[in-house]
Amino acid sequence: MERVAAMATVSSCSTSSLVAATGSSKQAANVQSLGSCRVLSGGVKLRGAAGVRVVSAVRENGAVRVVSKQAAVSTPTKESAVEKEVYDCVVVGAGISGLCTAQALSTRHGSVVSNVLVTEAKDRVGGNITTVQGDGFLWEEGPNSFQPNDSMLAAAIDSGLKDELVLGDPQSPRYVLWGGRLRPVPAGPADLPFFDLLSIFGKLRAGFGAMGLRPAAPGREESVKEFVTRNLGQEVFERLIEPFCSGVYAGDPSKLSMKAAFGKVWKLEEIGGSIIGGTFKMIQDKKNNPPPPRDERLPKPKGQTVGSFKKGLITLPNAIAAQLGDKVKVNWKLTTIKKTDVGYTLTYETPEGTKTVNARSLVLTVPAYVAKEILRPLSEGAAEALSQFYYPPVCAATISYPLSALREDRLTDGKLFGFGQLHPRTQGVQTLGTIYSSSLFPNRAPEDRVLLLNYIGGAQFTQITEKSDEEIVKTVDKDLRTMLLKPDAPAPQMHGVRTWPTAIPQFTIGHLDHLESAKGALKNANCEGLFLGGNYVVGVALGRCVEGAYESAQAIAQYVSQIPAKTGSS
Numbered sequence: 001m002e003r004v005a006a007m008a009t010v011s012s013c014s015t016s017s018l019v020a021a022t023g024s025s026k027q028a029a030n031v032q033s034l035g036s037c038r039v040l041s042g043g044v045k046l047r048g049a050a051g052v053r054v055v056s057a058v059r060e061n062g063a064v065r066v067v068s069k070q071a072a073v074s075t076p077t078k079e080s081a082v083e084k085e086v087y088d089c090v091v092v093g094a095g096i097s098g099l100c101t102a103q104a105l106s107t108r109h110g111s112v113v114s115n116v117l118v119t120e121a122k123d124r125v126g127g128n129i130t131t132v133q134g135d136g137f138l139w140e141e142g143p144n145s146f147q148p149n150d151s152m153l154a155a156a157i158d159s160g161l162k163d164e165l166v167l168g169d170p171q172s173p174r175y176v177l178w179g180g181r182l183r184p185v186p187a188g189p190a191d192l193p194f195f196d197l198l199s200i201f202g203k204l205r206a207g208f209g210a211m212g213l214r215p216a217a218p219g220r221e222e223s224v225k226e227f228v229t230r231n232l233g234q235e236v237f238e239r240l241i242e243p244f245c246s247g248v249y250a251g252d253p254s255k256l257s258m259k260a261a262f263g264k265v266w267k268l269e270e271i272g273g274s275i276i277g278g279t280f281k282m283i284q285d286k287k288n289n290p291p292p293p294r295d296e297r298l299p300k301p302k303g304q305t306v307g308s309f310k311k312g313l314i315t316l317p318n319a320i321a322a323q324l325g326d327k328v329k330v331n332w333k334l335t336t337i338k339k340t341d342v343g344y345t346l347t348y349e350t351p352e353g354t355k356t357v358n359a360r361s362l363v364l365t366v367p368a369y370v371a372k373e374i375l376r377p378l379s380e381g382a383a384e385a386l387s388q389f390y391y392p393p394v395c396a397a398t399i400s401y402p403l404s405a406l407r408e409d410r411l412t413d414g415k416l417f418g419f420g421q422l423h424p425r426t427q428g429v430q431t432l433g434t435i436y437s438s439s440l441f442p443n444r445a446p447e448d449r450v451l452l453l454n455y456i457g458g459a460q461f462t463q464i465t466e467k468s469d470e471e472i473v474k475t476v477d478k479d480l481r482t483m484l485l486k487p488d489a490p491a492p493q494m495h496g497v498r499t500w501p502t503a504i505p506q507f508t509i510g511h512l513d514h515l516e517s518a519k520g521a522l523k524n525a526n527c528e529g530l531f532l533g534g535n536y537v538v539g540v541a542l543g544r545c546v547e548g549a550y551e552s553a554q555a556i557a558q559y560v561s562q563i564p565a566k567t568g569s570s
């Protein structure tokens with residue numbers, strides 16, 4: 001069982017208040033099964049921690065929705081016939097990457113890849129995506145939102161979720177803490193002259209650097225810190241990019257690779273000799289080779305914004321799993337892969353005992369640290385390369401305050417307006433950043449309360465795993481009192497504190513080489529038809545995971561179309 005922190009005393013259960021305990025629990029909670037409905041009991045008493053109170057809450061996340069809504073996603077019967085079948089493709093892992101791969105295989109490549117199986121170790125789909133609901137609040141314990149790129153929007157539309165989509169107000173400011181004040185980040189080039197996050201000198205340095213008046217590239221892979229400082233100056237790095245790296249990767253920018261982590265920006269200098277030169281070149285290239293017409297079913301987000309669904313991010317994995325029906329097996333943990341003359345035999349631990357399935361192709365969308373152990377018997381080289389990837393811990397601490405606890409100068413028309421705030425490591429606060437959850441999307445909290453999702457930990461504060469939930473909330477509360485809250489603000493209500501011991505893969509220097517080594521080693525071991533997918537392969541943002549899933553599906557379909565159809569037996 002995964003962790004449940006600071007939860008809940010639940011005494012009643014209905015279809016809309018189902019509870020799943022997901023997460024390894026520091027403070028063990030008890031999960032009681034009542035037919036298809038589970039009740040989490042075992043409230044956690046918090047002492048100290050600035051008088052933090054425990055709020056009773058009901059968890060409604062992917063686990064329960066999937067299990068309860070459609071038995072199709074449950075485990076099969078003992079002597080299931082599917083085990084004899086040779087699947088065109090088995091997708092391992094039902095996070096966003098695995099589900100979107102399977103969805104694309106079924107809907108876009110169904111004529112070639114006609115039978116797909118998705119297998120998931122946990123009792124729920126969604127992977128990192130973890131929406132929780134209770135006491136009038138709805139919050140995320142993993143990712144909080146996505147950038148609505150076309151692939152992400154296509155996944156939502158293909159899953160029948162057009163009316164469920166919610167997009168944040170593009171005017172919503174983001175803030176960075178600098179010099180004791182929260183300062184807005186420029187929303188676009190027009191804001192550049194007016195914003196006060198950078199000094200005049202910093203702006204000029206960035207402008208000249210972007211035009212190409214800066215030291216030449218060193219001819220080796222640069223860290224994010226090196227690239228940005230060289231191209232745009234120290235201020236842009238310290239005040240914009242360093243906190244941004246915390247926000248996206250919970251990472252250390254002196255170790256993250258510019259090419260691997262922010263490849264699109266890195267490429268601008270490559271193709272155009274400078275960031276501005278590359279931007280012009282890119283615009284020109286786009287004009288000369290216009291992309292295919294945009295899918296007209298997709299909504300057009302106005303400006304820079306982020307998206308989710310009315311009932312949280314878990315809506316998408318649940319909808320895809322519902323579409324795939326009994327092609328999704330949860331509680332199926334892959335343990336071994338063997339090569340056969342048909343393709344591969346995969347062995348699973350399931351509640352009904354060991355299951356094996358045969359497949360012509362497979363894609364592993366599990367984290368690298370899982371893939372490396374499974375692949376070791378097939379290729380020591382691939383396992384070694386995959387063991388280079390680092391996943392630091394991150395904690396998502398969701399708390400709320402009454403609206404009246406906020407400082408007047410943080411309010412616009414009596415409301416907290418904005419996406420959230422980021423805190424550079426130099427500014428004396430531990431919390432990496434705070435999302436204004438109740439301002440960003442509707443129906444996240446009662447009208448009179450402000451729901452805040454705080455991320456803390458990451459590559460530069462790995463000791464977060466040693467902190468108790470009370471200590472974490474106390475730290476976050478202390479930080480917020482220096483920025484957002486009135487001195488006499490009451491203690492926060494604590495809704496969920498979830499520490500991910502291995503949260504987000506870091507695209508550090510050498511990442512792309514390690515990935516190529518892993519793929520090369522699999523090729524040398526004649527593992528054709530075995531694909532690597534998931535966030536450490538394509539990028540950590542949800543939108544990028546979906547794009548990567550579509551690319552994987554295309555490659556799998558191409559592979560399957562080229563191999564002679566064979567039958568096999570288990």
Ligand SMILES: Cc1cc2nc3c(=O)[nH]c(=O)nc-3n(C[C@H](O)[C@H](O)[C@H](O)COP(=O)(O)OP(=O)(O)OC[C@H]3O[C@@H](n4cnc5c(N)ncnc54)[C@H](O)[C@@H]3O)c2cc1C
Nearest residue numbers: 093095096097121127128142143144334534535540541542
């Ligand atoms: C705290 C946090 C905050 C984040 N915030 C954001 C954000 O706001 N916006 C954003 O765009 N991105 C964010 N991200 C990143 C994003 O959530 C992930 O990159 C994305 O969800 C990864 O999806 P995935 O399917 O590749 O991997 P996962 O979600 O990790 O899915 C892999 C699946 O494989 C399963 N699995 C593991 N082992 C086995 C096995 N042996 N057999 C079968 N199945 C197995 C796992 O149980 C899991 O379900 C955040 C991530 C974290 C952790």
